Amino acid sequence: MARRLRPVGIEFVETAPVRLVFAREISAPPEAVFHALAEDVPGWAGWFSAVTLARPVDDGARREIRLRGGTRFEESVLMATSPEVYAYRVDVTNAPGLRALVEEWRLTAAGTGTRVQWTFAAGGTPPLRLALRLARAGLGLAFRDAVTTLDRRLAAR
Numbered sequence: 001m002a003r004r005l006r007p008v009g010i011e012f013v014e015t016a017p018v019r020l021v022f023a024r025e026i027s028a029p030p031e032a033v034f035h036a037l038a039e040d041v042p043g044w045a046g047w048f049s050a051v052t053l054a055r056p057v058d059d060g061a062r063r064e065i066r067l068r069g070g071t072r073f074e075e076s077v078l079m080a081t082s083p084e085v086y087a088y089r090v091d092v093t094n095a096p097g098l099r100a101l102v103e104e105w106r107l108t109a110a111g112t113g114t115r116v117q118w119t120f121a122a123g124g125t126p127p128l129r130l131a132l133r134l135a136r137a138g139l140g141l142a143f144r145d146a147v148t149t150l151d152r153r154l155a156a157r
Contacts, residue, residue: 002072002092006100007054010078013104016121018132022143025116025149027135028112030107032099034083036150037105039128048146065087083107096127118149 004012013019026033036043041063053066060080067072074092079085084121100123108115120139122132132139 001032002094004072004092004096005090005098007091008089008102008123010104011100012100012102012123013087013121015117016071016100016123018104018122018124018129020120020122020132020139021117021134022120022140023115024144024147025110025113025115026147027113028151028154029112030083032149032154032157033107033114033116036154037086038077038080038082043153048142048149049141049149053063062091064108065123077100079104079150097125097131098122099124118143 003089022046024143036047038060040052041056041060044051044065050067052067052068053064055064057064057074061077063073063075063077065075067073072094073090075088075090077086077088079087085104085110087102090098093101102121104119104121106117108117120132122129124132
């Protein structure tokens, strides 16, 4: 059953009860990475293995995301500052226990490449918060695999 989450703002990235932060340097330049994140939303399914569908809505102001296992998100873009930050909030989801979620992708030039930092900021029931902390390693692996695949795709263009 889909539920509406708390409409938090970008500041939630700093204040969330659970903040999982992952970073990796890749060879693609920040502009190319930002384009893949913010402007080629359908492309997410090709480089982030957990994503089975990514679709922009309302001229890119919102997104529809589906994950393996059936989790669905309706999201609002909170910030799209090229080529530095792309952030969105989950407005509606079928994920149990979740009360608020913001994800921020921060891009910083690193030589000729990019340092990609992903912050997963969540609030929810105590069991969900514990589960997310326990899932840190798996989310980190998913992030590393995703940005590595994205880097390969961008290099092939």
